[in-house]
Amino acid sequence: MVNCLHVAGNDHLLSGSKDTTIKYWQLSTLECIRTFSGHRGFVTCIERLDEKTFLSGSKDNTIKMWNLETGECLKSLPGHSDFIKVIQGSKDNQILSLSNDGELKQWDIKTNSSFSFKSDDNEKISYFRILKSGNLITAYSKGRAKLWSSKEFELKDDEGDYNSENFFRCSLM
Known part of the structure; x- marks a missing residue:
């Protein structure tokens, strides 16, 4: 069973599956070019x-x-x-990853070091994306979103004001 897909160019696709492998496909011929093995759990x-x-x-x-x-x-x-839900890389040798328990990690690819963040309230991070501006947006389980930057600014939504915090700053690939 295929769990995830990623378009890899005009004629290629990567698929991650329940059998713990990743397959690299050429779409025009429907040929599997390569199989990647190494995970011990479903590829998510x-x-x-x-x-x-x-x-x-x-x-x-x-x-x-x-x-x-x-x-x-x-x-x-x-x-x-917990299992990894979302990953994204950046130009400045960083990877951000989000696990199912709501923990967001920022990794330095060169040193393999990481910094972890979990929301301090009862709301868990459910999704994130690094924006083209280099800012990070996080979405939460109760429906709010937060924008993170190295600059101070203020966001407003229906529930009130949210101030940004100095946390992540990444450059999108």
Whole structure:
């Protein structure tokens, strides 16, 4: 069973599945070019970093970085306590990952170090995206969203004012 898909160019697709593998497909011929093995749990998300590398998240609570051309696993990033829901890479050697328990991690690709963040209220982070501006937007389980920046600004919604905090600053690929 396929759990996630990621378009990888005009004629290629990556698919992550319940059998713990990732497959690289050529769409015009419907041919599987390569199979990536290494996760110990369902593959839950895939994100391309650049032309040669991509990331995968899994039910085994790890993120893996892969070489698209050789099939080699370049690194494994353990550290989440629940499965990975969303991953995204940035130009400045950072990866952001969100696990099912609402923990958001910011990873430095070069050092494999990470910084964790969980919401301090009873609301869990349910999704995130790095915007083209480099700012980060997080969505929460009770319906609100928060924009993070290195600059101070104020957001308003139906529930009141929310001040940004100095936390994430990334450059989108």
